[in-house]
Amino acid sequence: MARLSYMRIKYLFFSWLAVFIGSWVIYVRYNSYxxxxRGHECKANICDKYRKGIIDGSACEGLCSKENLYFGKCLSxxxxxxKYLGIWGNLEGVIKCQMEDAEHIDFGSELEPRKEIVLFDKPTRGTTVQKFKEMVHSLFKTKLGDQGNLGELVNLILAAADGNKDxxxxxxxxKSAWALLQLNEFLLMVILQDKEHTPKLLGFxxxxxxTERVQYTSLYGISLPWIIEVFIPHGLRKRMDQWFTPSWPRKAKIVIGLLEFVEDIFHGPFGNFLMCDISAKNFGYNDKYDLKVVDMRNxxxxxxxxxxxxxRPCEVDADCVYGTDCSTVCDQSKKRCTADITQPNLAKxxxxxxxxxxxxxxxxIRDELEKQIxxxxxxxxxxxxxxMQHSLILNNLKALLWKKISHTNDS
Known part of the structure; x- marks a missing residue:
């Protein structure tokens, strides 16, 4: 009888412990989520400004009046x-919204600091189209350098800003266009709007x-429930990521697309762009295994x-890192970061x-491919x-991969 009571107490204790731990985990996960x-906050803020006539754009009516632009699964x-999956009429896309509480520059994590404390304060009432063009031109000159063709880019922006196409x-x-131009991804989408590896801008x-939705949203890897993820060793996790990938010819086609994207942003028509967060989750592909960049914010x-x-003040080279993958060298004599980027996009x-x-x-082709990589x-x-080395290595890699898959159905 005493043993039965002991077993009952033990059972009740462990049942209570399981309920307590489970409730705590659910609470933590809910708070984290x-x-x-915060999509409801984002929509409320945007629609409030739209209804007050402060902002406008091609997606405003669908989001705030007709309400046929829906927030789906949260990807933030x-x-x-x-960041959310979204449905806009018969279109599937990805909705991206910037919350206004990120106003500082954090080199370690914040790749796109919001430099304007008051959003949508520019241009002011009374600003002419010509004055707005000068504002945009000046912004581009600061971001991209003094290039002779910036006028073409200004015209592209004005065409994109005309949401109702009137x-x-x-x-x-x-005001909407000016706020969007503070974001690197929007600028790149306009610059590379005719390139096949760039996500298309559907509205704003x-x-x-x-932006357009990409079917496969990671270059490689498998998504696991977080409770399983906790118990998998890092080395095993990396190997598992490589197990769940397409066939080799399809992987080769995806990599060719990735190399083409590197070409697109390396000394393109409006300067050079640097990839500061090289992650498999920033690159995806469609059902034809054409590469699509799913996140260009970095x-x-x-x-x-x-x-x-x-x-920037520094003690060691590790102090001179922007994002996770753009770095320069610390000048030990001055204790300041230099401006010379150490590694090009292609190497990363x-x-x-x-x-x-x-x-x-x-x-x-394994030995030759390994040597080239x-x-x-x-x-x-x-x-x-x-x-010269950059062009040579990139072209050789593309040629080797293309030669091997050009005769297959996957090409």
């Missing part, structure tokens, strides 16, 4: 960068914007980035795809003939 996923990873940009549309309202204009990082991309591409490589990873930005 509500902090990360930071509270100030809201032939002129209203003050509310101009204020600094909320909708790709910054080189000139703008150098201005931000140079002369080759490091990202090394294991992905070499796993399952046909034996007849390691040459690519060793590429340094500061060498005298870097641009």
């Amino acid at each position: 509500t902090e990360l996923c 990873t930071r509270p100030n960068n809201q 032939g002129h940009v209203s003050l509310p549309e101009a 309202c204020g600094d909320l914007y909708i 790709i910054a204009p080189e000139k703008n980035l150098k201005e931000l990082i140079k002369d 991309i080759c490091l990202l795809v090394k294991d992905y591409l070499l796993r399952g490589t046909p034996s007849e 390691y040459s690519c990873i060793a590429l340094k930005a500061a060498t005298n003939n870097m641009e």
Whole structure:
């Protein structure tokens, strides 16, 4: 009888403990979700400004009046960068919205600081279209450098800002465009709007914007429930990521697209852009295995980035890192960061795809492919003939991969 009572007490204790732990986990997860996923706040803020006539854009009516633009699954990873799957009529897209409480520059995590404390305060009432064009031109000059073709980019922006396509940009549309131009991703989408690897801009309202949805949203990897993720060793997790990938010819086609995107942003028509967060989750692909960049917020204009990082106080090179993957050297004599980026985009991309591409490589090209990938990873930005080496390595890699898959159905 005593043993039975002991067993009952033990059972009740462990049942209570399980309920307590389970409730705590649910509470923590709920708090985390509500902090990360603030789409209702974002919509309320945007629609309030739209109804007051402060902002306008091609998506405002669908979001705030007709209400045929719906927020779906939350994809946010930071509270100030809201990201959701969205449905707009018969279109599927991704909704991105910037919360207004990120006003500081944090080199370690915040790649797109909101530099304007008061959003939608520019341009002011009475600003002419010509004056607005001058404002945009001046912003581009600061971000991209003094290039002769900036006028073309200004015209592209004005065309994108005309949300209702009535032939002129209203003050509310101009306020929306100005807020969006503070974001690197929006600027890149306009610059690369005709490139196949860039997500298409579907619409905007204020600094909320909708891009096309990509079917596969990570270059590789498998999504696991968080409770399982906790108990998997890092090394095993990395190997598992490589198990769940397409066939090798399809991987090769995706990597060719990634190399083409590197070409698009390397000394393009409006300057060089640097990839400052090289993660498999920033690149996806469609059902035809064409590469699509799913997140371009961490790709910054080189000139703008150098201005931000140079002369920053430092003790070691690790103090001169922007984001996770853009770094310069600490000048020990001055204890200041230099402006010379140490590694080009191509080297970082080759490091990202090394294991992905070499796993399952046909034996007849494995040695040559491995040699080219390691040459690519060793590429340094500061060498005298870097641009020539960059072009040579990139073209050789593309040629080797394309030669091997050009006769297959996957190409």
